[in-house]
């Protein structure tokens with residue numbers, strides 16, 4: 001065997017000490033989760049709230065009815081939670097430390113009457129539950145096992161039942177309740193922000209089907225802001241509830257009640273790619289053409305580092321949560337594009353990013369029977385007619401035929417002066433008629449690598465598969 005030379009990186013003294021501290025942090029982060037669980041179980045956020053939003057340690061021990069000899073231990077617990085950003089502390093002028101709530105611990109206060117408050121206790125208790133933690137402890141074994149698809153999650157493999165399923169309660173009724181309440185609390189958080197920041201996606205809609213709506217809170221919030229919308233709520237028969245909407249007990253994999261728009265809020269991240277394609281196909285059948293305003297609205301995590309390392313880390317940790325406990329996953333824009341394409345959609349647009357979530361609109365393109373080839377380069381619609389006359393650019397002449405507007409990828413890649421001229425003509429023509437065209441003719445063939453092009457096309461990404469036209 002050929003010998004390979006190895007270069008060993010020897011850290012400096014400072015790097016070595018930093019590496020050990022980092023090793024401590026990463027090996028011990030689970031203790032932050034457990035300290036958070038302890039704070040929630042003791043009711044520390046609610047106690048601080050009831051003491052006026054700020055308290056010293058002896059008063060907190062009293063309020064929690066803890067034995068006096070636990071005071072020094074509570075101080076150590078609070079010190080970690082403050083350093084981790086879960087509470088805040090101030091010192092008064094005599095040096096006495098006061099513990100205060102911050103926005104995170106505010107979410108853990110019970111009984112707050114505020115529109116945007118969703119009590120997150122059960123989200124915490126679910127994520128650090130024994131069943132979740134036990135499943136995460138089997139990760140290496142799960143990787144080594146030769147399991148046949150569709151792959152069960154480590155949770156399912158260990159406990160024999162999937163999460164959020166009729167069978168989960170048979171494993172542990174309390175876990176099932178905690179997880180359902182935790183998921184509802186998580187999913188309902190920031191619905192007010194979405195309506196305030198991105199309400200235009202619902203404006204002008206006549207009807208909406210909210211798929212897999214859980215407790216119907218999302219539909220209620222939309223109806224409150226837009227009472228004219230006729231809203232269907234699709235849920236499994238076991239979950240269907242009474243809401244100010246038309247409830248439909250149905251299976252999202254089999255049919256979706258027709259509406260001008262279909263909403264999938266935090267639904268797709270629960271399913272694997274094949275399941276998502278089936279769900280999206282049902283949604284596509286339920287909406288009218290793009291001309292009639294038909295669209296699927298997706299509110300889900302859109303993975304990516306653009307929001308900074310803290311948001312990205314949160315997204316990646318949530319992806320691990322989905323990996324360990326469900327068959328679902330968090331997706332980046334490319335992952336979404338792939339499932340949209342497979343489900344027969346041709347256009348999508350990320351309307352806005354709100355926190356870790358993205359709001360995506362997906363629309364039907366050309367009638368399916370015309371297929372991708374007929375869309376021309378990146379989505380040229382043959383029905384759009386001739387370009388408008390523009391004497392300055394001699395547009396009246398226009399392209400002699402649609403063939404003039406299209407080219408093989410090889411032809412495009414071959415470059416050359418003639419090609420450059422043809423690309424310029426294409427770009428100007430498509431812009432002149434306001435055509436949604438992707439990839440923009442003047443950019444290279446790979447979809448998704450030209451943000452400027454997307455902006456020029458109004459943000460719409462069309463012609464989802466790599467164009468190859470006759």
Ligand SMILES: C[S@@+](CC[C@H](N)C(=O)[O-])C[C@H]1O[C@@H](n2cnc3c(N)ncnc32)[C@H](O)[C@@H]1O
Nearest residue numbers: 187212213214235236239250251252253265266
């Ligand atoms: C994560 S929750 C969705 C939460 C909700 N969209 C929200 O934003 O509040 C997933 C929901 O999918 C529902 N569900 C699971 N399988 C389904 C099916 N085959 N058809 C319809 N709904 C289903 C579950 O009952 C559960 O309420």
